[in-house]
Each structure stands twice: as C-alpha cells, then as structure tokens.
Amino acid sequence: MSGTLYGIGLGPGDPELMTLKAHRLISNARVIAYPAPDSGDSFARSIAANALPEGVREIPIVVPMRVDRFPAQEIYDKAAEDIAAVLETGExxxxxxxxxxxxxxxxxxxxxxxxxxxxxxxxxxxxxxxxCAAQLRRPLTARNDVLTVIPGPLPDLDIRAKIEEAQAVAIMKVGRHLPRLKALLDGMGLLDKAGYVERASLPEQKVHRLVDLEVDAAPYFSMILIYKGDEAWTLPPSYSS
Amino acid sequence: MSGTLYGIGLGPGDPELMTLKAHRLISNARVIAYPAPDSGDSFARSIAANALPEGVREIPIVVPMRVDRFPAQEIYDKAAEDIAAVLETGExxxxxxxxxxxxxxxxxxxxxxxxxxxxxxxxxxxxxxxxCAAQLRRPLTARNDVLTVIPGPLPDLDIRAKIEEAQAVAIMKVGRHLPRLKALLDGMGLLDKAGYVERASLPEQKVHRLVDLEVDAAPYFSMILIYKGDEAWTLPPSYSS
Structure with a gap:
C-alpha cells in the first residue's frame, strides 16, 4: 500500500485563512514538501509553520526565484522522485x-x-x-458578470484584447510588470476603476487605488482588480491600509 | 459604538473546507444571518451548523428559490434593516x-x-x-493561462463568444441550462474537454465527463470546467464518483 500525496491549499497568507481540513492534515503530517526560494524562507512553509508537528520530515523543493520563468523541469523531476520514494514506503x-x-x-x-x-x-x-476582493471592499463578481483572470506577464496586446472583452478583470502576478500594466490601463481609461492589492491578508498587505500607487515595483504576490461593468462607479479614494 | 457586520465565506459545502477564521467567528457569534429558501433548509446554515453556539440569535433571509432571477430588492431592504437594528445596539x-x-x-x-x-x-x-477543479483532478489554470468564468444563464451567443476567446473556462450556475450548454459545447467540438461537477465536496457530489452525463437537469450548484488550452488532452474516462 503506497501513501497518498496531498496537495494542500493554504490560502493567501494569513494562517487563519487556512481551512480546517488543511490544518488537520498538516497537524498530523509526518512528511511535508513545499516550494522554497534559493535564499530566504518558504512562503508556503511560513503560512503553515504554527501547525507543523514536532519532528516532521521536510522536503523543500528549492526553486530559484526568477520572475516570469517557469522553473526548470529537472527540479520537479528530482522532487517527484524524492516524494515517490516516501510514498512507496506507505507514508x-x-x-x-x-x-x-x-x-x-x-x-x-x-x-x-x-x-x-x-x-x-x-x-x-x-x-x-x-x-484581494475582500480587501478592496468590492464584490469580485455579481449577478451574471463574466470574470476574466489574466496573468500579468502576458504581452500588452493580449492583455488589452482580454480586458476589452471583459467585465470584471483580475490581473495576477503583477510584479515587475506594474509600470507597463499601469500605463496600459491608463491608455484604456480604466485607472479609476482599478484597485491594487499586494500580500493580501498578511500584516504587510497594501491596498490602493491603482491611480494612487506611486511605486514602480510590486512583489510577485500582487494583483490588480478592474471593475469595468459598472460605468458610473469608481474606486473610493481611501482604504484602511 | 456600533457592531461589525461580518460576511463569512463558508466554502463549497464540506464543513471542513471552512477557514479557521470563519470557524472562530461563527463559534463566537451571538447573532447570525443567512440566506434561506422559502421551504427546506438553508444551505449556508447547514455548512456552519456544527460550529453554531448555543442560544445564537438567527436572522434567516428568506429568498424564494427561483432560478435565474435576482431576488426582489425588498427582501434585502428588510433584511438590511433587521441587521442594522442589531448593529446599532453594538452587537x-x-x-x-x-x-x-x-x-x-x-x-x-x-x-x-x-x-x-x-x-x-x-x-x-x-x-x-x-x-470543482480539485474533484476533476485537473489544474484549473497553469503557467500563463487566461481563465474565463461565465454564468450559465447568459445567452448562447455570449457564452460561445467568450469560450472562443478563452483558454480555461468555468461555467457557473449550470442548473436548468444543462441541456442547452451541453448542445452548445457539442457544437463547438469541446465535449471531450469538459468536466461536470455538482455539489462539490458534499457527500452527494457528482463528478463526470460532460460527454458521459445522461441527465438533463442539474442543481443550481453545478459547474462545467473546460480545458481548451491543451489541444492533445481529453478528460479521462472515469472518476471516483
């Protein structure tokens, strides 16, 4: 009998946004695996840290942090073999x-x-x-809205075409694409309908109207939400954070 | 000092997919509100039932179950006033x-x-x-996929146009639109890339390839996921449920 591989969603960062099921499985784990950067702490492990049992065996999957590149497949070949070796023992x-x-x-x-x-x-x-929608204090989708989720690293032309056809829009993985995306949305007349959130639900979270955002660099875990559907509406001028 | 209104996401149905934060807030609640049908049990209340404290005051918001109609605004006017009256007392x-x-x-x-x-x-x-993606055992989005989420009650022409432009697609609120949506996807040659899930994470959950689904009626809480991006891929023929 081989063991089971669990893929556990931990939520956006606040450990309290973990599910009861995730918490139970992590609390009872004997072997965990998680993505980790080549230097610094693993974000995933940090979310789960307080739930980890004593003496748990850890398999960090070290993925160099290069924005916009998908990790070398050899890293996952190796990680999969390490994990398979554990599963084969029944763990x-x-x-x-x-x-x-x-x-x-x-x-x-x-x-x-x-x-x-x-x-x-x-x-x-x-x-x-x-x-992010909870932090922006605006429903992501309502009634029969169509929602389009767009990765920020895509080319301008693709993003523009997707936004033109969309009602509610989320742009994920903003990161170093922030200045380009901001210019694109400005050109489309959408800046005043766009909200920006980074590190949602963490103590260092930032929430802004995109039009008010004066920095040019964003972390990888950042998002732009655009509410096109409601013509008359603009994001309110202030947020709590 | 007025009280705070909490809007608590309970997850798809399995009470264990509630977050720790939702569980804490519900366990300590003195007044709860929830949508309820005009006959039968409230789905939201049933998810939270085991966490509710003794003697909690309940404000059911009775919304007649008519598919595809948005509830009469007077129902929410009245519910908002009932809730406001509690918040004004500081609760x-x-x-x-x-x-x-x-x-x-x-x-x-x-x-x-x-x-x-x-x-x-x-x-x-x-x-x-x-x-639903977890139950279909297929990533919803990967790498730089664009995801489009479409409400099933929209007209065929709109849905077709959205799907044509999309990569990963979710059609929500399938319900009585199932036969129409199935015919539409058949006409687009996408049946073998579409999965169907109803009542995800509940004991009565159903998971099927859309092409294998022989019923013509679906509950409101049902979804179709379509994986267009990967040309070579079709959904595997069998699922565990």
Missing part, C-alpha cells in the same frame, strides 16, 4: 501550496509526474482572487 | 455565505445597503471554482 506526503494547489500553483508539476503512480488528494484553498 | 452580526461572499454571492446585497453606515469585514472562503 503520506503533505505538500504545502500557497493559495490553491490548482490555481496557478506549482503543485501541478508534482501532480503531472505522480498522479499515474500514487493516490493524490487536492484540498482546495482560498485564492488570492477573493482575498 | 456584531455574522452573515453566513456559501462559497465566498464576493464571488457571485448574495452578501453583496447587504454590503451595498450597509457599508456606508457600519464597519464591515469580509472573510474570503474557498470557491466552488477550485473545489
């Missing part, structure tokens, strides 16, 4: 995932390598999408 | 919301009536979107 492996494992998550790289060989359970988590 | 009101309060949720009807008068906190929850 479960709990993989810690920021947000939701199947929403722009790196868990897919393990899933595609191991799902033919081992039982896998994915535990969904709160995504940054709705965490 | 908090915890509103129970299926999924996430700001993702196609009826909490927005309270929010728009009360956010100018009272402090409001929205606690995001796991959406059916990622809960």
């Amino acid at each position: 479960d492996v709990v993989t810690l995932c920021e947000g939701d494992p199947f929403f722009f998550g790196s868990f897919m790289y393990l899933f595609e390598r191991l799902s033919d060989r081992f039982p896998i359970e994915v535990v969904p988590g709160v995504t940054s999408l709705t965490a | 908090d009101v915890v509103t129970l919301c299926e999924g996430d309060p700001f993702f196609f949720g009826s909490f927005m009807y309270l929010f728009e009536r009360l956010s100018d008068r009272f402090p409001i906190e929205v606690v995001p929850g796991v959406t059916s979107l990622t809960a």
Whole structure:
C-alpha cells in the first residue's frame, strides 16, 4: 500500500485563512514538501509553520526565484522522485501550496509526474482572487458578470484584447510588470476603476487605488482588480491600509 | 459604538473546507444571518451548523428559490434593516455565505445597503471554482493561462463568444441550462474537454465527463470546467464518483 500525496491549499497568507481540513492534515503530517526560494524562507512553509508537528520530515523543493520563468523541469523531476520514494514506503506526503494547489500553483508539476503512480488528494484553498476582493471592499463578481483572470506577464496586446472583452478583470502576478500594466490601463481609461492589492491578508498587505500607487515595483504576490461593468462607479479614494 | 457586520465565506459545502477564521467567528457569534429558501433548509446554515453556539440569535433571509432571477430588492431592504437594528445596539452580526461572499454571492446585497453606515469585514472562503477543479483532478489554470468564468444563464451567443476567446473556462450556475450548454459545447467540438461537477465536496457530489452525463437537469450548484488550452488532452474516462 503506497501513501497518498496531498496537495494542500493554504490560502493567501494569513494562517487563519487556512481551512480546517488543511490544518488537520498538516497537524498530523509526518512528511511535508513545499516550494522554497534559493535564499530566504518558504512562503508556503511560513503560512503553515504554527501547525507543523514536532519532528516532521521536510522536503523543500528549492526553486530559484526568477520572475516570469517557469522553473526548470529537472527540479520537479528530482522532487517527484524524492516524494515517490516516501510514498512507496506507505507514508503520506503533505505538500504545502500557497493559495490553491490548482490555481496557478506549482503543485501541478508534482501532480503531472505522480498522479499515474500514487493516490493524490487536492484540498482546495482560498485564492488570492477573493482575498484581494475582500480587501478592496468590492464584490469580485455579481449577478451574471463574466470574470476574466489574466496573468500579468502576458504581452500588452493580449492583455488589452482580454480586458476589452471583459467585465470584471483580475490581473495576477503583477510584479515587475506594474509600470507597463499601469500605463496600459491608463491608455484604456480604466485607472479609476482599478484597485491594487499586494500580500493580501498578511500584516504587510497594501491596498490602493491603482491611480494612487506611486511605486514602480510590486512583489510577485500582487494583483490588480478592474471593475469595468459598472460605468458610473469608481474606486473610493481611501482604504484602511 | 456600533457592531461589525461580518460576511463569512463558508466554502463549497464540506464543513471542513471552512477557514479557521470563519470557524472562530461563527463559534463566537451571538447573532447570525443567512440566506434561506422559502421551504427546506438553508444551505449556508447547514455548512456552519456544527460550529453554531448555543442560544445564537438567527436572522434567516428568506429568498424564494427561483432560478435565474435576482431576488426582489425588498427582501434585502428588510433584511438590511433587521441587521442594522442589531448593529446599532453594538452587537456584531455574522452573515453566513456559501462559497465566498464576493464571488457571485448574495452578501453583496447587504454590503451595498450597509457599508456606508457600519464597519464591515469580509472573510474570503474557498470557491466552488477550485473545489470543482480539485474533484476533476485537473489544474484549473497553469503557467500563463487566461481563465474565463461565465454564468450559465447568459445567452448562447455570449457564452460561445467568450469560450472562443478563452483558454480555461468555468461555467457557473449550470442548473436548468444543462441541456442547452451541453448542445452548445457539442457544437463547438469541446465535449471531450469538459468536466461536470455538482455539489462539490458534499457527500452527494457528482463528478463526470460532460460527454458521459445522461441527465438533463442539474442543481443550481453545478459547474462545467473546460480545458481548451491543451489541444492533445481529453478528460479521462472515469472518476471516483
């Protein structure tokens, strides 16, 4: 009997936005795996830190932090083999995932390598999408709105075309694309309908109207939400953070 | 000092997919509000039932279950006044919301009536979107995919145009639109890339390839996910449920 590979969504960052199920599985884990940068702490591990049991075995998956590049496949080949070796002994492996494992998550790289060989359970988590909407104090989607979620690294032309067709829009992974995206939205006359959130739900969270944002660099975990549908509406001038 | 209105995302249905924060706030609530049908149990209340404290005061917001119609505004005018009367005494009101309060949720009807008068906190929850992807065992979005979320009640022409432009697609609120949507996707040659999930994460959950689904009626809480991006891929023939 082999072990089960769990992909556990941890939510956007506040450990209290973890689900009860995630908390139970992590609290009982004997082996965990998680993505980690080549220097500094693992964000995923930091969300789960207070729930980790004594003596848990840890398999960090070290992925160099290069924005906009998808990690070298060899890193996941190696991680999948390390995890497979544990699963083969009958032990479960709990993989810690920021947000939701199947929403722009790196868990897919393990899933595609191991799902033919081992039982896998994915535990969904709160995504940054709705965490950011909560902080912007504006419903993400209402009634019969169409929502379009666009990765910020895509070319301007693609992003512009998607936004033109959309009603509610989320641009993920803003990061170093912030100045370009801000200029694009300014050209489209949408700056006053756009909100910006970085590190949603963490103590260092920032929430702004995009038009008020004066920095030119954003962390990878940042998002722009645009409310096109409501013609008369603009984002209010102030937020609590 | 007035009380705070909480909008609490409960997740897709499994009480264990509630967040720790939702659980804490509900466990300590003195007054709760929730949407309820005109006959039968409230789905939102049922998710939270085991966390409710003894003697909690309940404000059911009775909304007649008519698919595709948005509830009469008078119902929310009245509910907002009932809730305001509690908040004015300094007591908090915890509103129970299926999924996430700001993702196609009826909490927005309270929010728009009360956010100018009272402090409001929205606690995001796991959406059916990622809960369904977890059950279909397929990443919802990967790398730089664009995701489009489409309400099923929209007209065929609109849905077709949105799907043509999209990569990953979710169609929400399938309900009685199932036969129409299935015919539409068949005509677009997409049936073998579409998965169907109803009542995700509940014991009565159903998960199927859309092409295998032989019923013509779906509950309101049902979803179709379409993976257009990967040309070579089709949904596997069997699921565990």
